Amino acid sequence: MPAAQAIRSYPARDExxxxxxxxxLDPYDxxxxxxxxxxxxxxxxxxxxxxxxxxxxxxxxTLENMKVEFITVDRTKIARATQEDxxxxxxxxxxxxxxxxxxxxxxxxxxxxxxxRDEIDRAQFAAKAVEPHSTQVGFMFFDVSGISTPLAGAxxxxxxxxxxxxxxxxxxxxxxxxxxxxxxx
Numbered sequence: 587m588p589a590a591q592a593i594r595s596y597p598a599r600d601e602x603x604x605x606x607x608x609x610x611l612d613p614y615d616x617x618x619x620x621x622x623x624x625x626x627x628x629x630x631x632x633x634x635x636x637x638x639x640x641x642x643x644x645x646x647x648t649l650e651n652m653k654v655e656f657i658t659v660d661r662t663k664i665a666r667a668t669q670e671d672x673x674x675x676x677x678x679x680x681x682x683x684x685x686x687x688x689x690x691x692x693x694x695x696x697x698x699x700x701x702x703r704d705e706i707d708r709a710q711f712a713a714k715a716v717e718p719h720s721t722q723v724g725f726m727f728f729d730v731s732g733i734s735t736p737l738a739g740a741x742x743x744x745x746x747x748x749x750x751x752x753x754x755x756x757x758x759x760x761x762x763x764x765x766x767x768x769x770x771x
Contacts, residue, residue: 587709588612588622590723593640597768598742600758606643607716609744609758612636613737613765614725623709625702630675631731632667634709635742638723641716647755648715649722651746656728659739667727672706673698675729737762 593599596610614620614634620627627634633656641647656664676698711724730736745757 587723588636590638590721593638593721596638598760598762598765600760602756602758605749605755606641607647607747607755608640608642609760610638610640611742611760611762611765612638613762615737624705625676627727631729632672632675632727633730633736634725634727636723637711637726638721639713639716640721641718644718645750646715646717647750648748650714651748652744653746654726655743657741657743658733658736664728664730667729669706669710671729672727673703676702737766739763
């Protein structure tokens, strides 16, 4: 898991200064960045996005009701992939053809290693709250198979972040063009 950098070092971010919360994104769309993973997520149609949520306030914020959407340039809404979605795609079960014309159960080949399962479990953004003056990080995976340039014109929406009193904060909207147009580090 990469370490979080200073929140303002991420070009793709949305700062809510009056609510003291900032959400920043770092897509792992290039092969050199994706090399930190053992599983080939990008080759299997997933876009891993490193999500950083910083709380500079004096009260915790909860993420229990968090809703995330990746919206493409043509307004297609893509929900965050679940662990099961990722397991299924990476396992790629392939059945062997039956030698008989009878409908016998087919043997399925495939599966993912325990190491890959552990990686998926550890990498997923799983925080339920962000304590005061702290940061939570993790990856969110989106199924972008069939989209040639998923980041171009795309927007990341995050809602359902609540303050300590249970009031929902303003939603976070992050155009990924900020990431694409940023100078390289």
